[in-house]
Amino acid sequence: MIVSKSFQRSEPRACLVMAFVLLLGGTNSAKADSMLDTLQLHGFLSQALVITDRNNFFGPSSSGSGSLKYTEIGANASIRPHQDVLIAAQVLSRRAGGDGSDANPVLDYGLVDYQMVSNQQRTFGVQLGRSKYPFGFYNQTRDVAFTRPSILLPQSIYFDRTRSLALSGDGLTIYMDQRVPTGNLRAQIGFGDPQTGDDLRRTLRLDMVPGSLDPERSTIGQIRYEHDGGKIVAAISAANANARFDSSLPGLSNGDFYFKPWVLSLQYNEENWSLTTEYARRNSGLENFNNPAFNFDVTGESWYVQYTRRFNEDWQWLVRYDNLISNRDDRSGSAYEASGAGPAHSQYAEDYTLGLQWNVNPRVMLAAEYHHVDGTGWLPIQDNPDPAETRRRWNMLLFQLSLRF
Structure with a gap:
């Protein structure tokens, strides 16, 4: 998250921070009042109903009544103790199928942002703490339904089944925003430890092996260009994420995990479509x-192409094709299946999506979408523990109510 000194209203994703109370103690009454004038509080809640004809997604969705185990609740705040300093954080409770243990409130992000330079031409600053990763177009705001073009982001790139790894990290982030004659150029690079939650262990099939998966020093960066007020947006993101598995199983040594993705993003915007x-x-x-x-x-x-159309001021529809290949050397998954590791269709996914959103008012949104999927490459493992029982072709309906304040 990057906010200039002149930014007077925090974004919905900008944040809760408990530390500002400590800062108030060292200021006089006038300064404290001025600081409190910058305090911003926000929150959001989303509840979805997921229905599938085969396989399960975010709970027992293939049962007759579907699944209500997709819930997101967040509270955030921000404050400026000084014109050059922003303190921001967000607490998030998110249930996405499984046994619901992931619904415990956690610190989604919490940071101190210091801007050394901020003027009409350039912003340069650093962030210290837990920051959202600048990965693709949507990763930094993916938890707030109002900032997503659809209920589910393209799963080939914005994995929900291993979201912890790509979501945020603890460390230092350096960023720059340079205004150029034709638009804005932004650069951001972060150093620190990624989140390595249970979802990553399950995907790596290490959840049944005694031991711990601990993050190691990683880097992520993005360069983004916005032309003509955002009519054309282009970005390239890259990361080198690492973790260490300390084995407690006799006879098995420790091991290392690495993840080195890069993403090329491009968007064209007109008044009523993107x-x-x-x-x-x-x-x-x-x-x-x-x-x-x-x-x-x-x-x-992975790749996707997505068209969104805005109409009647408060409505938007979407059509998207989304393609995932787990192994470029085995696109059909046939070699994977021949090895006895699992069904071929677990190694890819083609997703055809239709979506509709209605902003009832600025605080309430209703959404619905339909997915026809060939393959199970991004199905959550906790909801489908035996890949052999999954079906290759399946359909999904989602309905969601979202609120914000």
């Missing part, structure tokens, strides 16, 4: 285990 496409290549693997069955190295590929 065309968006993103392409990603992802190299990931496990190495250094003394048991070769645990080690692997694969390069996956």
Whole structure:
């Protein structure tokens, strides 16, 4: 999140911070009052109903009544103790299928933002704390339904089944925003430790192995250009995320996980419609285990193209094609299936999506969307523990109510 000194109203995603109370103690009454004038508080709530004809997504969605286990609740705040300093954070409770254990409130982000330069031509600053990663177009605001073009983001790039790894990290971020004659050029690079939650362990099939998966120093960066007031937006994002698995299983050594994706993003905007496409290549693997069955190295590929149309001021519809390949050297998954690792369709997914959103008023939004999917490459493992029981072709309906204040 980047906010200039002249920014008078925080974005819905900009944040809760408890630390400002401590800062008030060192100021006089006038300064404290002035500081409190900059305090911004926001919150949001989203509840979805997920219905599938086969397979499960975010709970027992293939049951007759569908699943209500997709809920997002967040509270955030921000304050400026000084014109050059922003303190911001957000607490998030998110339930997405499984046993609901992930619904415990967690610190989504919490940071101190210091701007060393901020004028009409340039903004330059640093952030310290837990920051949202600048990954593609939507990662930094993906938790707020009002900032998403659809109920689900393209799952080939914005994985929900391993969202913790790509979502945020603890460390230092440096950013710059340069105004140029034709638009804005933004650059951001972060250094720190990513989040390595249970979702990543499940995906790596390490959840049944005694031990701990701990983050190691990682980097992520993005360069973004907005032309003619945002009519054309282009960005390139890259990361090098790492983690260490400390094994407690006798006979199994420790191992290392790496994830090296890059994403190319492009968007064209007109008054009533937008065309968006993103392409990603992802190299990931496990190495250094003394048991070769645990080690692997694969390069996956993802892309989507999306058209959104705004009409009658408060309505928007969307059509999208989304494609995921887990291994570029085995696009059909046939070699994966022949090895006995699982069904071929677990290695890819083609998703055809239709969506509709209605902003009832600035605080209430209703949305619905339909997905026809060939493949199960992004199905949540916690809702489908046995890949052999999943079906290749399946359909999904989602309905969502979203509120914000």
